[in-house]
Amino acid sequence: MDFDQADAVNQAIRLLSLRHRARIAELLAPLGLHPGQEALLLELARTGPMIQAQLSEALGVERPSVTLMARKLETAGHIRRSPAPDDQRATVVELTDGGRALTDQVKQLWCTLAQETLTGLTAQTVTELPGLLKTLAGNVDTRRPRHRRTPSETRAPEPHPEHRP
């Protein structure tokens, strides 16, 4: 692959990351939230009370990051942390009533943002987009081992599917 093509892709992903996050920050600021925190709240709303380690896995961030974010969200009164009954090490995290209400507002922003983001795309592109992005993310995922082979990556034998229908 030649550099210009690679650069176009990598730069576009970088720019999208920056802009998307910046827009999230803008939308979240009135609620007193910072980018990343909304993901934690939404995950709790989606799955219910859970252990920080599970949150770390679900959010795709490391455990120390969860520790700090959770502490701040707790201080703000949006979540509650209590020791897990069956495991003395674990602390279970859950939304407070206020946190749930706040999350409802986040959900609306979430829709606004997506609507904004998808402006001008065809319906087909919109429906295919999530799968496409997940494929890209999966292709560069470093959490689970990527290919068990040595770094001579001439061509990966079993890539991710294009989209799953």
Next chain:
Amino acid sequence: MDFDQADAVNQAIRLLSLRHRARIAELLAPLGLHPGQEALLLELARTGPMIQAQLSEALGVERPSVTLMARKLETAGHIRRSPAPDDQRATVVELTDGGRALTDQVKQLWCTLAQETLTGLTAQTVTELPGLLKTLAGNVDTRRPRHRRTPSETRAPEPHPEHRP
């Protein structure tokens, strides 16, 4: 737009951002670079010596961010900063010889990364992808004013083009 659909898109973008950046970090670590710095080096290699304000604009990050990154890259010996002759306030940044050599290595990583990222996609998707991502980034761009209208965004009258041919 319903929440699940919006969430799928937003979450996918978030995940891609995290994973792509993580992979960049992994690839850059052997060179002693951190994510974001490669963009500065590549921009200098692309455009030649330039003012920090121009770098800020080109990279899409704020000027204080450029200040700190540039200082670190200068300390590492990859770039050189000198006062601009025609403007006493400005400082022009350029690659050193070592920086240029390092950037050549970055370019190779860049190709590796893109190849990895695009694994399993059709040729058509690959060619359309940069334009698509740029559209998405442009749709959420907050630097230039987004729509001159009040925030009642029932539907934007003149969205971005699907792709520019």
Next chain:
DNA sequence: GCATAATAGTTATGCGCCTAACGAACTTGT
């Protein structure tokens, strides 16, 4: 010509995210 505005850069501070290192609690192997 001079006050005023705009621009270039820096410092300070805060957040998300990371890795490394640690203690405490659970799980396992034998």
Next chain:
DNA sequence: ACAAGTTCGTTAGGCGCATAACTATTATGC
């Protein structure tokens, strides 16, 4: 049953990126 390993959470430190506030220089208006 107990040592060894694993997992959960935390602390400490570092980087990228952001905004706010400041200085120094350049450009503009009248």
